[in-house]
Amino acid sequence: AQCEQPSAAHQQQTFDSSLEKPQFPGASAEFVDQLDFIQPNVISGIPVYRVMDRLGKIINPSQDPQLSKETVLNFYQKMTLLNTMDRILYESQRQGRISFYMTNYGEEGTHIGSAAALEPSDLVFGQYREAGVLMYRGFPLDLFMAQCYANADDLGKGRQMPVHYGCKDLNFVTISSPLATQIPQAVGAAYAIKRENMNRAVICYFGEGAASEGDAHAGFNFSATLECPLIFFCRNNGYAISTPTNEQYRGDGIAARGPGYGMLSIRVDGNDVFAVYNATKEARRRAVAENQPFLIEAMTYRIGHHSTSDDSSAYRSVDEVNYWDKQDHPISRLRHYMTARDWWSEDDERSWRKQSRKTVMEAFEKAEKRLKPNVELLFTDVYNEMTPSLNKQREALWKHVQQYKEHYPLDLYEK
Numbered sequence: 125a126q127c128e129q130p131s132a133a134h135q136q137q138t139f140d141s142s143l144e145k146p147q148f149p150g151a152s153a154e155f156v157d158q159l160d161f162i163q164p165n166v167i168s169g170i171p172v173y174r175v176m177d178r179l180g181k182i183i184n185p186s187q188d189p190q191l192s193k194e195t196v197l198n199f200y201q202k203m204t205l206l207n208t209m210d211r212i213l214y215e216s217q218r219q220g221r222i223s224f225y226m227t228n229y230g231e232e233g234t235h236i237g238s239a240a241a242l243e244p245s246d247l248v249f250g251q252y253r254e255a256g257v258l259m260y261r262g263f264p265l266d267l268f269m270a271q272c273y274a275n276a277d278d279l280g281k282g283r284q285m286p287v288h289y290g291c292k293d294l295n296f297v298t299i300s301s302p303l304a305t306q307i308p309q310a311v312g313a314a315y316a317i318k319r320e321n322m323n324r325a326v327i328c329y330f331g332e333g334a335a336s337e338g339d340a341h342a343g344f345n346f347s348a349t350l351e352c353p354l355i356f357f358c359r360n361n362g363y364a365i366s367t368p369t370n371e372q373y374r375g376d377g378i379a380a381r382g383p384g385y386g387m388l389s390i391r392v393d394g395n396d397v398f399a400v401y402n403a404t405k406e407a408r409r410r411a412v413a414e415n416q417p418f419l420i421e422a423m424t425y426r427i428g429h430h431s432t433s434d435d436s437s438a439y440r441s442v443d444e445v446n447y448w449d450k451q452d453h454p455i456s457r458l459r460h461y462m463t464a465r466d467w468w469s470e471d472d473e474r475s476w477r478k479q480s481r482k483t484v485m486e487a488f489e490k491a492e493k494r495l496k497p498n499v500e501l502l503f504t505d506v507y508n509e510m511t512p513s514l515n516k517q518r519e520a521l522w523k524h525v526q527q528y529k530e531h532y533p534l535d536l537y538e539k
């Protein structure tokens with residue numbers, strides 16, 4: 125009798141369809157009786173949060189992070205040191221001294237502003253264009269150079285392409301450049317951190333191009349449903365190699381995707397180091413306090429070529445690049461701010477440029493002279509004991525090297 129349905133006549137009398145609420149488990153909303161497709165621009169024109177204008181003037185004093193002179197000078201010195209390191213390593217690749225390089229030109233504000241807002245214990249997953257984050261955390265020039273030169277001081281033992289940095293002590297997970305692989309990995313790490321109640325956050329950097337990978341979707345959705353203390357930091361620099369943003373996506377950038385995943389999201393001016401700092405600091409605080417992911421889309425511009433394997437003049441104009449280089453650069457914006465406070469003079473600039481170039485050149489010359497890692501290290505660290513097939517490869521390698529001695533300058537390698 126419990127399963128008996130009320131008669132149709134009975135339903136007719138008591139039923140008012142306008143009061144009916146949807147009961148589907150997957151959506152909470154009202155019924156409508158008009159056929160309307162939702163416009164894709166329902167979330168559109170997401171504003172760009174900024175603190176400083178292009179001339180370094182604070183727009184709304186309530187948003188000024190009021191960092192000390194010492195902190196601001198450190199920001200500036202890290203941003204310009206990164207710039208100098210990029211110049212020297214880029215040239216070094218052009219001269220055939222290293223095999224590959226990727227510059228960070230134009231994105232210095234996103235690196236330093238976000239890195240400064242984190243705790244040293246927070247775990248960083250990068251894509252490959254975040255050298256400034258690692259530099260801010262204290263990775264020395266010698267180790268940047270050692271990695272790019274794959275010499276015996278490289279923490280990765282010379283096994284990776286240049287710019288694939290990693291440092292366990294600084295909580296910076298080693299770069300792997302297949303796009304977006306870091307995104308689900310970061311979510312897994314954040315979930316583990318949450319389960320252990322560690323009071324840490326994870327930050328995961330990626331480009332707007334990498335956000336088109338399936339792994340990005342998987343990561344966003346898992347982080348929201350598993351409620352992970354994680355900051356997704358998208359560097360929207362306008363291009364994924366030669367693909368401009370207008371071919372990369374149809375919605376309003378990456379920030380517009382946040383609400384779709386149930387994530388708190390913000391778009392910031394990535395060339396304003398203070399805006400990046402404020403947004404990351406607040407996202408970090410709330411991610412840890414409330415166990416939920418945040419999405420930051422930092423709008424910026426990739427001034428350099430994608431990498432040393434790219435020539436960007438094939439797909440964008442010199443005028444476009446010049447605009448960002450000369451009119452809207454994160455370094456000049458911060459310099460305007462410092463100059464207006466009398467914190468930085470022309471003389472300071474000259475002597476800092478000279479000194480930082482000297483430090484970078486010294487690290488560069490040291491790395492170039494250093495021996496390469498012991499060749500035997502090619503076979504270690506994957507298995508605890510050498511497998512028969514690895515032993516075979518090792519023997520084959522040495523046989524080959526003996527046979528073609530003249531092509532293998534073994535005196536350049538550690539014994």
Ligand SMILES: Cc1ncc(C[n+]2csc(CCOP(=O)(O)OP(=O)(O)O)c2C)c(N)n1
Pocket residue numbers: 253301302303330331332333334335359361363364365426430
């Ligand atoms: C899975 C995968 N596909 C393609 C590539 C080749 N690739 C390297 S970088 C890149 C563009 C990435 O652009 P974006 O994520 O916007 O970062 P950006 O280089 O602009 O900083 C591509 C397609 C790759 N590394 N991995």
